[in-house]
Amino acid sequence: METDTGMATLQWPSQRHKRELASSGPTQYSYPFAELVDERTQSWPLVASPRNAAALLTLYLLMVRYAPKWMARHKPLQLRLPIFFYNLAMTLLNAHIWLELYISARALKYNISCQPCRVSYDPYELRMAAAFWWFYISKLLEFSDTLFFILRKKWSQLSFLHVYHHSTMFVLCWIIVKWIPTGSTFVPAIMNSFVHIIMYSYYALSTLGPRIQPFLWWKRYLTALQLLQFIIGLLWCVHAVLQRCEYQPWLSYTSVVYMISFLYLFGRFYSQKYTKAAVKCE
Template sequence: MVSDGNSTTIGSYSFPFGEQPDERTRTWPLVESLWNVPILLAFYLLMVLYGPKWTARNKPLQLRVPLFCHSLAMALLNAHICLELFISSRTLDYSFGCQPCLVSYSPHEMRIAAALWWFYISKILEFADTAFFILRHKWKQLSFLHVYHHSTMLILCWVFVKWKPTGSTFVPAMMNSFVHIIMYGYYALSVLGPRIQPYLWWKRYLTGLQLLQFTIGLVWAAQLVIRGCEYGTWISLSGGAYMVPFLFLFGRFYAQNYKVSADTKKAM
């Protein structure tokens, strides 16, 4: 085991125990302090724990207009993030396979960093999804998968923007923001009333797209580690490992919800 003051190396693998945060994003809002994430997570988990108890005393709210506006705004924000990452990464001729994170203040490098900061902020704004479930008494949707997903994505995105706000980080962020354009587009359409429902038959394929995202993410992270990409072994390993429980949880959700539906149709 070797330590150079910036990171700790075990064999050929480096871990960020002493690595300095990226100086470009270090002082950006909700990035610098180590207390940002614990405080936000505590607020979120308290909402999940006590919110249903408080709202159960009252009738469920419809909230169609706020839900539509939030979903549309999130779809547009993710479209902005995805477009910024795509344009800037293509302009800089970034490699999809392996792109080291270099401290550069060039305009397009900073556009990538800014897009990834907004990507992190979007994960905080997504807490509103949970609040809508609670206020509308959608207890079934307030599942372990939902809470785990929102809690852990906040942590991962904070790590990205604090230590690796450019480089290969653009790949999973661009992929995730693309999926969220479609996902929030579906949410916005779903609250427009029963006349729209017949046109939302593609919901199951949205879950399939999420599973494809996690599969690609796992394979992509594995190839970063195998080829020894200078992007950072520690974050590649963490990102790859993070995909595994999502593949299991979303796969189980898909099987429980859509296999049962298919079997019911066959029985009829």
């Protein structure tokens, strides 16, 4: 079903639902920060209860733990066609997310530096919140990256960095949708979706066979682009903390630590894969 905002299928909270949320208060919840949740997204799929996110994350980690043992008894699968269409779909989904965030932020005249998360039912605010919901769902779909590695027995790619990245991004995006689905969070989200457009485009092209490989010389720059994303994200988070932006301070502090962890892990990966490899070649 299409809404007048151009977004499909999501059902916005009814007036009755909003009154119930307002009247029942925080006593209906039993987990930390429940009184701070954003009422606009609580009726959306996989948002309201932390049990849903916890269950999905647990299933993912169990897959990481036990699926490789099961695959050890089987031959690796090729899956070239499914992987191509998966990467193509992820490219299009991230392009949609990027476009929705950009259109909404521009229409609302958002400040990229310090933009409060307003509980507003303006169509463009809801459009941005819906884009964040799709951003959250995209991180759930990205668990398929790990599944494909396991089914193809690409054990070297099933690293701590890979699992840490996928599992923690899923949790972070659930937190964003539940507590702050608008405001300054659009800055790192729009950067991340842009990076993923390029990344999944590369992955889709890489499945097309050896004739395409000579044109994929820019693979190493994908990791460099991710590192640049984390550097900008870290500077943005530090700025938010120092400027005491009218924003959730706990998220800003957490994001600083999170960006540092990514810079370290991706930086070490880049150094091991490209810098040290170049030295050996010399």
